[in-house]
Amino acid sequence: MNITVTGSTKEYPQGLTVAQLIQLEKVATPEYVTVSINDEFILSATFAEKTLNEGDHVEFMYFMGGGR
Amino acid sequence: MAFSNEQLERYSRHMILKEVGVKGQKRLLESKVLIIGAGGLGAPAALYLAAAGVGVIGIADADDVDLSNLQRQVIHTTPDVGKAKVRSAEESMKAINPEITVHTYRTYVLANNIGQLIAEYDFIIDGTDNFPAKFLINDACVLGKKPFSHAGIIRFQGQLMTYLPGQGPCYRCVFSSPPPPDAVPTCRQAGVIGAMGGVIGSLQAMEAVKYIIGQGELLCGSLLTYDALNMEFRKIKLPRRDSCAVCGSQPTIIAPFDYEQAACEVKG
Ligand SMILES: [Zn+2]
Numbered sequence: 001m002n003i004t005v006t007g008s009t010k011e012y013p014q015g016l017t018v019a020q021l022i023q024l025e026k027v028a029t030p031e032y033v034t035v036s037i038n039d040e041f042i043l044s045a046t047f048a049e050k051t052l053n054e055g056d057h058v059e060f061m062y063f064m065g066g067g068r
Numbered sequence: 069m070a071f072s073n074e075q076l077e078r079y080s081r082h083m084i085l086k087e088v089g090v091k092g093q094k095r096l097l098e099s100k101v102l103i104i105g106a107g108g109l110g111a112p113a114a115l116y117l118a119a120a121g122v123g124v125i126g127i128a129d130a131d132d133v134d135l136s137n138l139q140r141q142v143i144h145t146t147p148d149v150g151k152a153k154v155r156s157a158e159e160s161m162k163a164i165n166p167e168i169t170v171h172t173y174r175t176y177v178l179a180n181n182i183g184q185l186i187a188e189y190d191f192i193i194d195g196t197d198n199f200p201a202k203f204l205i206n207d208a209c210v211l212g213k214k215p216f217s218h219a220g221i222i223r224f225q226g227q228l229m230t231y232l233p234g235q236g237p238c239y240r241c242v243f244s245s246p247p248p249p250d251a252v253p254t255c256r257q258a259g260v261i262g263a264m265g266g267v268i269g270s271l272q273a274m275e276a277v278k279y280i281i282g283q284g285e286l287l288c289g290s291l292l293t294y295d296a297l298n299m300e301f302r303k304i305k306l307p308r309r310d311s312c313a314v315c316g317s318q319p320t321i322i323a324p325f326d327y328e329q330a331a332c333e334v335k336g
Contacts, residue, residue: 029247029252031247031251032252036305036306039305040307061242063243063246063247063252064225065197065222066108066220066221066222066254067105067219068109068195
């Protein structure tokens with residue numbers, strides 16, 4: 001199944017969960033990442049059971065605390 | 069208000085733009101912007117807004133200029149080391165444009181003073197370097213119905229978004245609460261490339277200017293991310309979160325409050 005993750009479309013295994021995708025994509029701070037699927041935020045408590053579907057568009061948003 | 073010959077010349081490159089013109093420049097001269105943090109982000113933002121003729125610029129920062137600031141905080145110079153950052157920033161802004169008014173606040177921005185501080189400004193720029201301050205600014209601006217630009221930078225990355233009252237999602241819609249102290253690296257621990265503040269802080273100034281002149285699309289409902297190593301900008305669509313604790317349909321945050329500061333960041 002094809003999913004677009006942070007702008008690039010790739011082949012991923014069927015039935016992939018958000019938690020598995022986070023692992024696969026080597027997200028640096030998996031506990032603190034915000035995820036949206038098709039422009040809707042996903043509750044972090046549901047990452048383990050939320051499965052992805054063909055054509056989904058996933059974005060990761062990271063904390064960036066610097067500025068001074 | 070009539071423009072003096074000097075003003076006509078100073079702002080000629082603005083006034084020739086159809087999006088700015090006489091009307092837009094007049095709006096800039098009559099506008100008030102507060103910059104919280106006179107550092108990596110605040111420095112370029114303050115310099116460009118001063119140059120643009122923003123009539124009143126407020127700058128808040130409790131710290132003094134340190135030698136380690138000068139790799140990126142271009143509003144301060146080597147002879148400024150040891151001077152209050154707000155004083156040094158004021159001097160640089162006034163040197164660029166003597167006709168603007170600068171208000172300095174040599175203080176930490178906290179729950180007990182932020183409401184009063186933002187009240188007199190039209191637009192707020194978050195140039196802070198820690199999550200407690202970023203959440204505080206978000207909450208205070210949402211509650212006080214003030215538009216603001218949020219930004220964060222680290223290593224070779226930066227990101228920003230703009231909040232417009234009653235319209236877009238807020239920072240807390242994206243990140244519901246700060247990470248635990250020390251869970252996510254800060255610039256002090258991880259480093260930041262100096263020009264990153266220049267890129268992202270200038271974009272914050274750009275958002276403020278567009279808001280003031282009422283032109284273009286703001287980053288309302290979008291997070292613009294910048295990866296300098298891949299030289300890639302991406303605009304991520306941000307939905308609103310109905311369950312957001314401050315801007316959602318049943319808010320639980322009704323007044324600004326302070327989070328605990330990471331131990332390593334207490335002294336800025
Ligand atoms: Zn919100």
